[in-house]
Amino acid sequence: MCHVLRFASILNSLVLILALVLPAAAPARAQETPPALVAAFDSVLEAARISLDAPGALLFVAGPGIGAYQTASGVAEQATGTSLGPVGRVRIASLTKLFVAVVALQLVQEGWLSLDQSVEHWLPGLVPGGDQITVRQLLQHTSGLPDYLSDGMVARARRDPGHVWSPQELVAEALRRAPRFPAGAPQRWIYANTNYIVLGLIVERVTGNALDLELRQRIIGPLGLRNTALAPPTADPGDLARGYVRGADYTEINMSVAWAAGGMTSTVFDLGVFLRALLGGALLRPEMLAAMQQWHLTGGTGDAPDLAYGLGLMRRTLPDAAGLAPAARLAIGHTGALGGYRIAAWHLPASDITIVAALTTFEAQPNVVVVRTLETLVTQGVLRAP
Numbered sequence: 001m002c003h004v005l006r007f008a009s010i011l012n013s014l015v016l017i018l019a020l021v022l023p024a025a026a027p028a029r030a031q032e033t034p035p036a037l038v039a040a041f042d043s044v045l046e047a048a049r050i051s052l053d054a055p056g057a058l059l060f061v062a063g064p065g066i067g068a069y070q071t072a073s074g075v076a077e078q079a080t081g082t083s084l085g086p087v088g089r090v091r092i093a094s095l096t097k098l099f100v101a102v103v104a105l106q107l108v109q110e111g112w113l114s115l116d117q118s119v120e121h122w123l124p125g126l127v128p129g130g131d132q133i134t135v136r137q138l139l140q141h142t143s144g145l146p147d148y149l150s151d152g153m154v155a156r157a158r159r160d161p162g163h164v165w166s167p168q169e170l171v172a173e174a175l176r177r178a179p180r181f182p183a184g185a186p187q188r189w190i191y192a193n194t195n196y197i198v199l200g201l202i203v204e205r206v207t208g209n210a211l212d213l214e215l216r217q218r219i220i221g222p223l224g225l226r227n228t229a230l231a232p233p234t235a236d237p238g239d240l241a242r243g244y245v246r247g248a249d250y251t252e253i254n255m256s257v258a259w260a261a262g263g264m265t266s267t268v269f270d271l272g273v274f275l276r277a278l279l280g281g282a283l284l285r286p287e288m289l290a291a292m293q294q295w296h297l298t299g300g301t302g303d304a305p306d307l308a309y310g311l312g313l314m315r316r317t318l319p320d321a322a323g324l325a326p327a328a329r330l331a332i333g334h335t336g337a338l339g340g341y342r343i344a345a346w347h348l349p350a351s352d353i354t355i356v357a358a359l360t361t362f363e364a365q366p367n368v369v370v371v372r373t374l375e376t377l378v379t380q381g382v383l384r385a386p
Helices: 011-021 035-052 095-109 135-140 153-159 167-174 194-207 211-223 268-279 286-292 366-379
Strands: 003-006 056-063 067-077 264-266 314-317 330-338 341-348 353-359
Touching: 035 056, 035 067, 035 366, 056 268, 056 366, 067 268, 095 135, 095 194, 095 211, 095 264, 095 268, 095 286, 095 330, 095 341, 135 194, 167 194, 194 211, 211 268, 264 268, 268 341, 268 353, 341 366, 353 366
Parallel strands: none
Antiparallel strands: 003 067, 056 067, 056 353, 314 330, 330 341, 341 353
């Protein structure tokens, strides 16, 4: 059964939502999601969850004609059958990178950090050839560094939940492999979690503060993201919705293994607020937001042949949805997958609509929920196909 939580009850985020969702001339009150859309979103999420065989699913949708709406379907824990509520917290995996990228770019615009400075400048001796790897390349995954989060690292962390992985230890794991290509090589790109572990260390070196503190002071606190945090270095999941891999509970993993590359937890509501705030100019100056969207072609993936990567941001054309033109399906955001969680957060510039979908099983694809939500917006007349 789907659950509803009206965003008007979340006072810390209400002003921000009004500013980012409603037209400038609208009265200063919460825009109610039309009842027909409420029923449609609940129905599409329930149907998608069942078809994807996911224990739990969460959805946030915001934009003109929609207001801001969140809902959930399924259970938070299979063993107990506890229902999953719309403010259910999940691991957001690589969406963490988007938060860390914003912190780094704020430091750039404040003059503390430069995109062209090298890893060696800030972290001497950490990475062989670090004098050739720039902050920009870390942000954009063009450093050539190998990915540490492979070869069963998550399974290792699950087998030894008491082990706390230091960032330096994670970098050392990556350096057991050869570089994928020379830093900044033309037309080369490889997604490597190692880039953001190194970036997190640079943030800490520049500021003299823990990454967690910088995230809270610069993003989480100012935006009122009450359910967002960098997970502590422990295997205790707290009140997270449980995550599953091939039916096995993968929730109790020491999240120090992911840290700046994927260690945050949040809700779909908080992520929607964050993405709209970022792309609405509330976190970065226009020139820095523009730099963040200087796209590097990646060569594409199976379902995203046009995937491009900026400075912590992804851009792609979502799969066909009820005949929407490609321009209407062009999306900016990020995806994530770790342990028993899959998540996608996309903003569609053409319609100013934001969709965040999360699933509590590693085998399911959250973009299925996103596309079905787009189809629902077409059938409900919010979006129009040509």
